[in-house]
Amino acid sequence: MVIEEMRCALLTHPTVESTERVGDDVIMRWVLRFSLQLILLTGPALEGEALWAEDSPDIVALIQFSPENPLQGGAEGISLRGGSSGWGQPTPAPLQRRGIIFMLNGAAPGSMGNSSENPPQFSLLVAPLLSFGNSSQNAKSLMDQGLQHLQQARYEQAIAAFRQALELDPTLITARYDLGLAYFSLNKFEEARQAFDDVHRQNSEHRFATYFLARLDLIQGNLEGAILGFQSLGGQKPVADELYYLGTAYFRKDDMQHAVHFLQKALVSTPADYRIHLLLGRAYQKLSRKPEAEREFALSEQHRSVYRQKSREILECNTLLNSQPLDSAVQQCRQLLDGVDPTKLVSLGVLLAERQLLDQAVFPLAKAVQLDPENYEPQFNLGLTYFKMKKYAEARKPLEAAVALRPESYDALALLGSVLFALGDDYQAAEQLRHAHQLRPADEKVKSLFFEQLKIIAQHLLAGKNYKESVAYLNEALSLRPEAADLQSQLAEATAALGDSAKPDQPPSH
CATH class of the missing domain: 1.25.40.10 (Tetratricopeptide repeat domain)
Structure with a gap:
């Protein structure tokens, strides 16, 4: 009962030291104070405080599992100093298998003998029972x-x-x-x-x-x-x-x-x-509750940063990657962070990508996207990883999802704009880069890429003699780089072709 209550407390109130999330597929370890280690071989990973227990000689490495809680195991997993009965009842140590066979056969334990007049009546039961025991074991x-x-x-x-x-x-x-x-x-x-x-x-x-x-x-x-x-x-x-x-x-x-x-x-x-704060912020946003949405977005960033800094698994994986041979470190990191928890999967992917292990980073990130598509983190980091691999077509979908999840994320907008630029989707690229530039007008990298994108669109329009639209894009480009002499010439050419009707328009939506 004490163990069950302790487990429930950890499941419902996890800490960074105990576990970041329930649902990962690793063993649960409970250390008894009197030098016996209690190991519950189960799905989730929980490391709790050391557990006090009475000094009873009957307690050994395994306890009776509850069939109601698969985090503990099932009724089949029973072992208290004796064998495992398989029927949900512990086998007392003094009760030997031969004694069970004798009782099942109706013979007294002392009646076994070699007399030909008294052949053993239990012999037909021995093989199947031993076979059943071996099969169960x-x-x-x-x-x-x-x-x-x-x-x-x-x-x-x-x-x-x-x-x-x-x-x-x-x-x-x-x-x-x-x-x-x-x-x-x-x-x-x-x-x-x-x-x-x-x-x-x-x-x-x-x-x-x-x-x-x-x-x-x-x-x-x-x-x-x-x-x-x-x-x-x-x-x-x-x-x-x-x-x-x-x-x-x-x-x-x-x-x-x-x-x-x-x-x-x-x-x-x-x-x-x-994750909860982020999704709650998005829900508030859809309900036009802007102050609550901004509060939840800020809390999401705050808790994400703390998690990355204090997570035991992340810190341990970092140490392994810095000190162990690469193949061994990656395998141990997978043991710590792989599984069914999207948060841990993202952490694993990011740690691998930070060390340029991009191919290996893709799987945990893609897995996290599939398990929790409403989570911005795996979408953005999967897109970023594909971008670094120059797989721009693959990067597009997760980055579009990331922008849909957080429309005001400068990083996602800038990265998606860059991907679309590389893919030649000029108008969509300009739209994303324009939004990113509006969020951070002082960022020179995005400003330069946005300028180049506007130039490309304007030149395509000029080549097609679509002078009116080209004028709008040329003017926008010149607002970023007024000193660009080549654009000034092109603007003059387009304006002359249009005559007096030429007026600066807003860039059309495509």
């Missing part, structure tokens, strides 16, 4: 292997191990749940849905399977299904960040009142989650 061994692979972000190997375990023992609900997590982590959403549906068939009240099924609905655009799923988790302490995703579902439905309501509730549990 093998299944749990494979499940443990799968959990280790899951911890180390080796998802394909985890899937293979869990599937083998389930072939031996289909009742292992923890293996089936973690199989779903592994598929989810690889963005294999149909396979993940099948696994979580199977978990529900075994236990219809499995709240974490419900959580992931609702997230799958949200990813695949089934907003009503997602809302029903997330709402079914209400009335108790939050499982993870379902209130954020519930707010996201209502936001996508354009139901801003409900979006604001659930995002505000989400902040009660996790006030430092910068």
